[in-house]
Amino acid sequence: MTDNMLQKLEDCVADRNTAAMQEIVSGMDRLPAEPAEVLEALCRGMERARAGFAEKTYAIPDLLLSVDCFRMGADWVFRLAPQKAGTPKATVVIGVVAGDVHHMGKNLVAAILSANGYQVHDAGRDVANSVFLDLVRKNTPDILALSVMMSTPQANMAELIRMVRLISPETSIIVGGASMDAQLARSIGADGYALNAGFVPEEFARVLSLRSESRKTA
Amino acid sequence: MPHHINAGELASDLMDWAPLFPLLSALGYSRAPGEAAGKIRELCDEGLSRLSFALVTAQVPVLSLTDDAIHARGLTIASPNWTEAARRMEGHRELHCFLATLGSGLDQLIEERSETSLFDGYVLDCLGSLLAEKAADLLEARLRSRLAGEGRMLSRRFSPGYCDWELGLGQQALLLVLGPKKIGVAPLPSGAMQPAKTVSGVIISAEKIPLASPCRLCKNASCRHRRA
Numbered sequence: 001m002t003d004n005m006l007q008k009l010e011d012c013v014a015d016r017n018t019a020a021m022q023e024i025v026s027g028m029d030r031l032p033a034e035p036a037e038v039l040e041a042l043c044r045g046m047e048r049a050r051a052g053f054a055e056k057t058y059a060i061p062d063l064l065l066s067v068d069c070f071r072m073g074a075d076w077v078f079r080l081a082p083q084k085a086g087t088p089k090a091t092v093v094i095g096v097v098a099g100d101v102h103h104m105g106k107n108l109v110a111a112i113l114s115a116n117g118y119q120v121h122d123a124g125r126d127v128a129n130s131v132f133l134d135l136v137r138k139n140t141p142d143i144l145a146l147s148v149m150m151s152t153p154q155a156n157m158a159e160l161i162r163m164v165r166l167i168s169p170e171t172s173i174i175v176g177g178a179s180m181d182a183q184l185a186r187s188i189g190a191d192g193y194a195l196n197a198g199f200v201p202e203e204f205a206r207v208l209s210l211r212s213e214s215r216k217t218a
Numbered sequence: 219m220p221h222h223i224n225a226g227e228l229a230s231d232l233m234d235w236a237p238l239f240p241l242l243s244a245l246g247y248s249r250a251p252g253e254a255a256g257k258i259r260e261l262c263d264e265g266l267s268r269l270s271f272a273l274v275t276a277q278v279p280v281l282s283l284t285d286d287a288i289h290a291r292g293l294t295i296a297s298p299n300w301t302e303a304a305r306r307m308e309g310h311r312e313l314h315c316f317l318a319t320l321g322s323g324l325d326q327l328i329e330e331r332s333e334t335s336l337f338d339g340y341v342l343d344c345l346g347s348l349l350a351e352k353a354a355d356l357l358e359a360r361l362r363s364r365l366a367g368e369g370r371m372l373s374r375r376f377s378p379g380y381c382d383w384e385l386g387l388g389q390q391a392l393l394l395v396l397g398p399k400k401i402g403v404a405p406l407p408s409g410a411m412q413p414a415k416t417v418s419g420v421i422i423s424a425e426k427i428p429l430a431s432p433c434r435l436c437k438n439a440s441c442r443h444r445r446a
Contacts, residue, residue, distance in 0.1 A: 016254070018337075059246035061254060064337040071336075099408030104332075104343050111336055126406070150379070152386045152408040 005032035006041040009073055013045025014052075016065035018072070025076035035081040039117075042073040046115040053198050060108075063197070067111040074114065088119035090142035090208055093135045095123030096177075097146055097160060099153035105177060106147040108197045113145075116201045129160045136168045142211070143204060146190075148177040158188035165189065172207045223360050225273035228318070231356045232271060237348055238262055244344050258341055261331075265345045270321030271353065272401035280304065280311035280422075288313070288422075292395045295420065297383035299432035300376060307373075309425025314361055314372075317396045318353045319403050319416040320346055328414075346415035354417045361421060371427040377419040378409055380443055381432065385409035392418055 332339025378388025
């Protein structure tokens with residue numbers, strides 16, 4: 001019974017079935033298994049959806065429907081068992097830098113990160129450097145993820161990266177957005193770059209692993 | 219003679235356009251998206267119901283061309299490439315400047331829906347981008363048809379941030395002649411505008427235009443905005 005239910009939750013996410021997920025989360029006031037197991041099932045569904053996106057059988061909106069299903073399920077878990085959902089993989093502060101108001105990509109990345117077990121603090125869009133710096137000081141995140149679609153705010157982003165290095169050298173920085181590429185990301189001092197949301201889990205894992213290696217050798 | 223395009227007629231053209239199939243294509247669907255199709259259709263209708271289209275235009279004569287800029291009354295376009303294209307045009311040149319917005323209602327809807335559904339937010343955002351671009355297409359087509367009757371030709375439209383016209387300073391210069399506040403548009407120093415689904419640009423008219431854009435003079439073959 002429990003296994004069936006977990007499989008059903010996984011399938012809802014993988015198959016983008018928001019109606020079925022809504023029925024489950026509004027009709028059940030007890031989780032069918034331990035919170036961590038339910039979250040794992042939701043994550044497996046998300047992983048299948050992401051594979052569909054990588055194989056081009058899913059378009060971006062399909063992936064987003066899966067994300068919506070995942071979020072419904074995850075909210076349900078946190079509502080019914082707020083203290084028992086497990087510890088996050090890492091902490092991320094994410095936002096769109098000052099001067100840019102385009103935030104669809106950032107929202108998608110934030111959702112993918114949540115679905116992959118990261119604790120995400122979303123700073124929003126057109127975020128002043130001082131706000132990012134306060135969030136970094138307050139949360140000491142493992143990763144600061146910065147998004148920019150336009151080219152004009154890139155200089156400001158480079159300045160922000162320089163300041164974050166000074167106040168929180170242990171925080172890794174990953175950048176993304178339409179005006180970015182891997183070379184530009186390196187040139188402004190970022191540790192990582194994700195071409196699109198499909199590459200996010202691997203790139204964040206790679207940067208975290210490098211971070212952990214460098215800590216060992218320090 | 220001014221060739222103002224009326225916001226009402228353009229809004230009417232825009233509402234006559236059926237965005238569903240272009241939207242599906244822009245969302246990345248090469249075939250029918252199955253169950254998502256119904257949701258997309260509903261979102262499309264909802265998005266269209268929240269439009270409050272507004273337009274402001276200005277027509278200014280070109281006064282001179284220097285090596286790297288087109289100097290018009292109240293506006294300098296610092297773009298060596300477009301200056302070269304303008305140099306090859308014949309007869310009296312005029313700049314037709316425009317700023318069109320879909321209004322803050324659609325922005326608010328995108329914001330609200332994104333809170334609960336990334337799918338809804340993304341579809342609406344994509345719809346807004348398509349509609350803003352279509353509004354600029356329709357404006358260009360109306361102006362082209364109006365000026366053709368007077369024996370004048372038009373360049374392609376161009377906007378700050380494209381080709382070698384820098385975004386931040388270009389947008390500021392362009393908006394100075396347009397007065398964005400009149401239609402509730404607020405520019406950011408970076409060149410972005412709010413409401414987000416707003417488009418600005420310039421079209422040059424002249425008696426003869428051998429090059430409608432500077433692309434054929436440009437050696438950057440990999441430019442993703444290259445036009446024939």
